Amino acid sequence: MIRRLYRLWPNPKLLARLWLLTAGQAVLQGLLLALLIPILDALVRPEPDIGAATPWLVLGAAGALLYAVLSVIATPVGFAAAGALAAQLRRKLMHHVSTLTLGWFTAEHKARLARGVTADVGSAAHLAVTIGGPVITSTLLPATVVIVTFTVDWRMALLLCAIALVAYLALRRAARIAEISEIELERAAAGVASRAIELGQAQPVLRAAGHAEGTPRMRAALEDHRETYREGMRRARQPFFVYTGVIMAGFVAVLALTAQLMLSGRVEAATAIVLLVLAARFLEPLGNLIELIGALRALRNQIARIEELLSTPTLPVPAEPVRRIAEADVEFSDVTFTYPGGDTPALKEVSLHCRAGTTTALVGPSGSGKTTVTRLIARFFDIDSGALRVGGVDVRELDPGTLLDEIAIVFQDVYLFDDTIEDNLRLARPEATWDELREAATAARLDEVIERLPAGWQTRVGEGGAQLSGGERQRVAIARAMLKRARIVLVDEASSALDPENEAAITRAIANLGDDPDRTVIVIAHRPATLAAADHVVSLEDGRVMETGTREELLLTGGAFSRLSSQYERARHWRIADMSG
Incomplete structure (x- = not known):
């Protein structure tokens, strides 16, 4: 003992x-x-x-x-x-x-x-x-x-x-x-x-x-x-x-x-x-x-x-890890990955290339592997086979701190600390000036939220951000990503359950993320407006890449992306019939 x-x-x-x-x-x-x-x-x-x-x-x-x-x-x-x-x-x-x-x-x-x-x-x-x-x-x-x-x-x-x-x-x-x-x-x-x-x-x-x-x-x-x-x-x-x-x-x-x-x-x-x-x-x-x-x-x-x-095994780190990333491009080469304890691969021989300074939209039905792609880029897990490179370097050869310094993540389940809006943003960069904070808030359309809150920047958001709506929490997360100045931003658009005002604001904020020529944005897209702002679209299904190209190119192929777009358009025009008469 x-x-x-x-x-x-x-x-x-x-x-x-x-x-x-x-x-x-x-x-x-x-x-x-x-x-x-x-x-x-x-x-x-x-x-x-x-x-x-x-x-x-x-x-x-x-x-x-x-x-x-x-x-x-x-x-x-x-x-x-x-x-x-x-x-x-x-x-x-x-x-x-x-x-x-x-x-x-x-x-x-x-x-x-x-x-x-x-x-x-x-x-x-x-x-x-x-x-x-x-x-x-x-x-x-x-x-x-x-x-x-x-x-x-x-x-x-x-x-x-x-x-x-x-x-x-x-x-x-x-x-x-x-x-x-x-x-x-x-x-x-x-x-x-x-x-x-x-x-x-x-x-x-x-x-x-x-x-x-x-x-x-x-x-x-x-x-x-x-x-x-x-x-x-x-x-x-x-x-x-x-x-x-x-x-x-x-x-x-x-x-x-x-x-x-x-x-x-x-x-x-x-x-x-x-x-x-x-x-x-x-x-x-x-x-x-x-x-x-x-x-x-x-x-x-x-x-x-x-x-x-x-005794839980730590993230494997090489004896002499790479501590600098030259460019912010992301490349998958024949990547196969199965979640721990799972039987079926979540990704199967996936190959795709997200060029530095571009916005890539990932589309596909639920369970197609979109979220898995973003998790692997952030090295939530290590791949089973193939190669995943950031800036031309295998992520397993990179220093974990260097990799995460270059990445900002905005996922569906945004977590905010029970603190002020200001302090939640400063987590990304504590030394940021007020001008930089306001600039990030404006680009993320968070300024509109701050203006209508009685305490403004000093408003406490509650445990997990409970005092804000889902759309408002996402605006805080996007502003935090912009303030961090990470060269790679991973976003789950997650706008399906938002009101029209928040949906439009978040769509615009995601588009603003791609305005920086040094920033590579990879977004799990659901809305046409987000897809329209993307330079490149990757269509996934059952863990495989089915199509790649621009939105216009994929709409003409009649493939999986075209079918998903047609389903969305039909759903968007649904109306509840008036049965009163």
């Missing part, structure tokens, strides 16, 4: 200092008990010899003072260690996840990360400090007492060793049960947490359906947690009582042996008193271990979950 904690924490010096102080206190307690031997030998006799006891009493007082000093030092070190360890480990985790492929961040993995960074790290740091010390004391103090006891009476020392062995075996069984119970309880707690988040996020839907207090799944998760906790407590009862019985039987055995030694004349009264005191200080901390074992197993499981996150 200690080795795993040392490997886990980036800088374990504070933890080591605390544990060394605790170990010093535990050993010192045992050594102070050893002073009872000469002190009682001098005092418990027909004619007490105060002079002989005085040096040992002085030494004991000095030891007690040293123990108090160690306690005073250890207390603030413990408080500091808990906070520092949690902060260090959280930074380590956040640095690690920043090197993972973006495709790793699924809903399940994001939930695991959130729980790991908050609950597991915080609890592990707390337990390492608050439980680590008592565990060290409860093991080192009995060990020191056994060594001291050997200097008094070897028979009692052997009895204490036998008690320790039986207690160890009983404790191992209790530890296994505690570990299983903690894992099951963590699973149940995760289920409750997931349902609780669902309860908060889906309140409008739940209230409309008459389930404001939760769904049957929520109630089932709560019941499962209660049953899991109750079952864990039931299983833990037996090993708890067995271990307690071992300690009590050990104390009875100590009393019996002491009485037998005194009655047989093998030890004096003073020695018998020393043996009883030593046995009591041996059994008391040993008995405390059963109270600590559940927390120890919880700590072990938390460490395992954190280690699992830290």
